[in-house]
Amino acid sequence: MAGTMRAGRLAAMAMMLALGACQSAFSDSPEGVPVALESIDGAPAPIQTALIDELATAATERKVELVGSSAEARYRVRGYLSTEETEDGETKVAYVWDVFDSQKRRAKRLAGSSPVRIPSGSIEALDKDTLAKLAGASMDEIAAFLAASKTADPFQTAEASTEEDSVVTQ
Numbered sequence: 001m002a003g004t005m006r007a008g009r010l011a012a013m014a015m016m017l018a019l020g021a022c023q024s025a026f027s028d029s030p031e032g033v034p035v036a037l038e039s040i041d042g043a044p045a046p047i048q049t050a051l052i053d054e055l056a057t058a059a060t061e062r063k064v065e066l067v068g069s070s071a072e073a074r075y076r077v078r079g080y081l082s083t084e085e086t087e088d089g090e091t092k093v094a095y096v097w098d099v100f101d102s103q104k105r106r107a108k109r110l111a112g113s114s115p116v117r118i119p120s121g122s123i124e125a126l127d128k129d130t131l132a133k134l135a136g137a138s139m140d141e142i143a144a145f146l147a148a149s150k151t152a153d154p155f156q157t158a159e160a161s162t163e164e165d166s167v168v169t170q
Contacts, residue, residue, distance in 0.1 A: 030142075030143045030144075030150070033074050033075070033147075034066075034067045035067070035073055035099075037052065037069060038076050039078050040052070041079070041080050042081040044124055046124075047131070051079075051135060054128075054131045054136075055135045057132075057135070058136045058140075059139055059142075062140065063143070075100060075107065075149070076099070078097070079138075080095065081095055081123060082123070083118075083121060083126075091115070091116055091121040092113045093123070093126065094111070094113035095111065095112055095113070095134060096111045097110040097138055110141040114134070
């Protein structure tokens, strides 16, 4: 009888440890924090569409709940892209993502740049691989911000933009 009780206690402790490990893994996840992509400025429509597709893929891989611009969301994101030629003849693509909260205040600005090999130095020449890398790096930062924000009030949502230049995810 004592052996059975000891085995039961050990099993209970093992389950508690396993559940504790799961709990810490989920606390680092952005799941349950919907974010709407409002717009991407600085790129022509075909590049915007391709980048949205790559962002959606990257969001799914990182468990980010990306919703359409008219949906209720805890945060709203606006993006900006640009390219510039450096002194040594390389081209850099730069991105900025402004994340807005439910009071339409900027909650976070995420920015980065990367050298790219594009023949004309023009943003229209960005290829699928470059956009995938850009989307992956961007979504890594957005996911980290969202995971950290889960301690905030989960019932507040950011209002949808009424601007005509919003980009709708498909």
